[in-house]
Amino acid sequence: xxxxxxxxxxxxxxxxxxxxxxxxxxxxxxxxxxxxxxxxxxxxxxxxxxxxxxxxxxxxxxxxxxxxxxxxxxx
Amino acid sequence: xxxxxxxxxxxxxxxxxxxxxxxxxxxxxxxxxxxxxxxxxxxxxxxxxxxxxxxxxxxxxxxxxxxxxxxxxxxxxxxxxxxxxxxxxxxxxxxxxxxxxxxxxxxxxxxxxxxxxxxxxxxxxxxxxxxxxxxxxxxxxxxxxxxxxxxxxxxxxxxxxxxxxxxxxxxxxxxxxxxxxxxxxxxxxxxxxxxxxxxxxxxxxxxxxxxxxxxxxxxxxxxxxxxxxxxxxxxxxxxxxxxxxxxxxxxxxxxxxxxxxxxxxxxxxxxxxxxxxxxxxxxxxxxxxxxxxxxxxxxxxxxxxxxxxxxxxxxxxxxxxxxxxxxxxxxxxxxxxxxxxxxxxxxxxxxxxxxxxxxxxxxxxxxxxxxxxxxxxxxxxxxxxxxxxxxxxxxxxxxxxxxxxxxxxxxxxxxxxxxxxxxxxxxxxxxxx
Numbered sequence: 397x398x399x400x401x402x403x404x405x406x407x408x409x410x411x412x413x414x415x416x417x418x419x420x421x422x423x424x425x426x427x428x429x430x431x432x433x434x435x436x437x438x439x440x441x442x443x444x445x446x447x448x449x450x451x452x453x454x455x456x457x458x459x460x461x462x463x464x465x466x467x468x469x470x471x
Numbered sequence: 472x473x474x475x476x477x478x479x480x481x482x483x484x485x486x487x488x489x490x491x492x493x494x495x496x497x498x499x500x501x502x503x504x505x506x507x508x509x510x511x512x513x514x515x516x517x518x519x520x521x522x523x524x525x526x527x528x529x530x531x532x533x534x535x536x537x538x539x540x541x542x543x544x545x546x547x548x549x550x551x552x553x554x555x556x557x558x559x560x561x562x563x564x565x566x567x568x569x570x571x572x573x574x575x576x577x578x579x580x581x582x583x584x585x586x587x588x589x590x591x592x593x594x595x596x597x598x599x600x601x602x603x604x605x606x607x608x609x610x611x612x613x614x615x616x617x618x619x620x621x622x623x624x625x626x627x628x629x630x631x632x633x634x635x636x637x638x639x640x641x642x643x644x645x646x647x648x649x650x651x652x653x654x655x656x657x658x659x660x661x662x663x664x665x666x667x668x669x670x671x672x673x674x675x676x677x678x679x680x681x682x683x684x685x686x687x688x689x690x691x692x693x694x695x696x697x698x699x700x701x702x703x704x705x706x707x708x709x710x711x712x713x714x715x716x717x718x719x720x721x722x723x724x725x726x727x728x729x730x731x732x733x734x735x736x737x738x739x740x741x742x743x744x745x746x747x748x749x750x751x752x753x754x755x756x757x758x759x760x761x762x763x764x765x766x767x768x769x770x771x772x773x774x775x776x777x778x779x780x781x782x783x784x785x786x787x788x789x790x791x792x793x794x795x796x797x798x799x800x801x802x803x804x805x806x807x808x809x810x811x812x813x814x815x816x817x818x819x820x821x822x823x824x825x826x827x828x829x830x831x832x833x834x835x836x837x838x839x840x841x842x843x844x845x846x847x848x849x850x851x852x853x854x855x856x857x858x859x860x861x862x863x864x865x866x867x868x869x870x871x872x873x874x875x876x877x878x879x880x881x882x883x884x885x886x887x888x889x890x891x892x893x894x895x896x897x898x899x900x901x902x903x904x
Contacts, residue, residue: 406546428613434570435608441543442622 397455397463397470405444408469409437415466417459424452502580502648506590509647510534513592513640518630524589528555531588540625541573541594550575553661558586562649564641565659567593572601573629576641578648592644596631689735692778696739699786726761729774733757736781743785746796749803753780756807764859776855797822798836801829805845809852812871813845850885853878857894866890 399408399421412419412431421429421440429436443449455470457463463470510521511534520535522542528551535541545551548569554577557565567575575593579586596602605626609619632640638655645653694700737754741747757777764773788799801822805813818841819826833841849870856866867878882890 405543409547425615425617426613427615427618433612435605436612437547438544438571439609439612439614439618439622441547442540442625443618444543445539 397466398453399450399455400469400471401447401451403469405441408466409440411466411469415457415459415462417457417462419462419466420456420458422454422456423449424454427453502588505647506580509644510592517595517632517636518628519592519595519632519640522591522593524551524554524591526555526558526587526589528552528589536628537625544569544571544573544594545575545591548573550577550661554579554589554591557659558589561659563653563657563659564645565661566637566641567661569594571605571626572596572598573626574637576637576644578641578644580648590644590648592640594629595637596626596629597634597637598631601631602626602629689732693735693739696736696778696781696785697743699743699782699784699789726764729761729777730758732774733761733777736777740781740785744788745781745785746788746799749784749799750781752803752807753784760855773855794836795832798833801833802844802848806848806852809845809849810869810871815841846881847885850882853882853890854886854893857890863890863894 409431415432419431421427421431421436423429429440431437431440455466457466506521506523513519513521514534520533520538520541522533522535522538522545523531525531530538530542533542548571550567550569553567554565558579562579562581564576564578567577569575573594574597575591575595577589577591577593580588580590582588602623606619606623609622612619638658641658642653642655645651645657733754737750740750740753757773757780761773787794801818804818804821808817811817815826815830819829822829824832830841833839833844837844839847849872853866853870856869857863861869863879864875867875870878872878872881879889882888882893886893888896
């Protein structure tokens with residue numbers, strides 16, 4: 397699943413906090429950001445403005461049910 | 472306009488003649504002007520920026536060059552939410568700190584006893600090591616240099632002020648805001664969040680705060696080396712937690728810890744029967760790798776490898792007494808020179824044998840051709856290097872393979888998978904594939 401292009405960073409990360417399992421952002425360049433990690437959230441926030449980079453990446457939820465939690469933000 | 476200037480002039484004149492009159496100060500120079508003056512002063516003095524937020528947290532104005540990122544950090548770190556929660560409760564300057572250790576000075580302005588404007592100065596770092604700490608923490612993430620640099624470059628423009636300067640600025644803010652003094656005890660601190668170094672879950676895997684447990688686990692691991700107990704290695708890897716020594720530099724602590732561990736393993740291996748010269752050479756070999764390792768996670772992998780290597784060597788000593796010390800020394804020489812061209816003539820010269828005699832003796836004792844042994848040793852070394860962030864091309868070059876494709880072919884013939892597949896199977900994303 398990829399992140400929608402108009403997603404607001406903090407709203408998205410706030411929803412990630414509600415997920416039960418780990419939520420990983422996997423870029424097409426091989427970066428792995430565990431969005432439950434504070435430091436990873438900062439890294440993610442700094443690249444969020446680069447929409448192309450974000451849109452080429454993929455969101456992987458370790459707990460399948462978390463996709464439903466994030467459904468407003470994913471496509 | 473002219474009246475305002477005259478009032479201000481009279482106010483300033485009065486301040487010089489009679490000392491500061493709070494009412495006069497507040498009445499003659501309006502709050503926006505005072506805040507603007509203070510903000511510009513801070514910016515000129517230290518590059519510290521100022522921000523104004525509404526009661527609801529909307530940004531009114533700021534003086535930060537790349538405000539968007541830092542506004543995001545201010546919100547992401549929970550500082551804005553905390554300040555908004557204090558509206559109406561706290562009438563003193565607040566020091567807000569986020570998980571990256573960015574510090575903001577904030578205070579609410581009140582009108583008719585209602586908070587209506589949040590004035591914020593910052594961010595600043597209170598120590599020079601803050602950016603370095605973040606940088607070190609970033610090495611533990613599986614992210615490219617580009618992303619690491621992206622964050623670090625943003626943080627590098629943040630001014631660094633001493634704690635006492637930050638407190639002075641907080642007192643100045645309060646004075647400009649209210650016309651009243653505040654002492655150090657009156658400054659409100661946001662309840663501390665653990666710094667990112669200790670709160671990040673990756674770090675918890677690397678540190679062990681229980682020295683007694685660490686010592687016990689270390690004893691178990693060294694006993695395994697001494698006995699050549701390869702069957703206990705799986706358990707030992709789980710036991711072998713990391714010891715940080717607290718120099719304030721996590722990578723240095725990690726390297727020092729691992730160098731000590733390698734030395735202890737070498738001593739245990741000597742006790743177990745490994746030739747002291749061999750043990751010392753293996754120890755030196757690993758110390759070089761440790762020093763070159765860029766990531767803390769690489770060090771974790773190395774710890775298991777050191778343990779396994781020494782244990783296996785001790786085991787081999789017990790199982791193959793027919794291999795002479797000279798041939799063991801030859802193997803050690805090869806393993807210590809895998810990055811060199813390793814010509815037969817060089818090895819023979821180092822061992823003090825004729826080339827023909829060496830190859831014959833080596834084959835007789837080990838059942839393996841010398842060239843095959845070198846190839847196998849290089850592939851084993853390549854496996855270790857593939858656990859790092861080195862590219863396949865760099866590993867191929869470093870281990871003296873004539874080309875990357877030849878390296879991949881040899882690797883696949885020995886291991887059964889390509890270097891990239893091996894890297895992926897061991898939890899590393901390939902960098903260039």
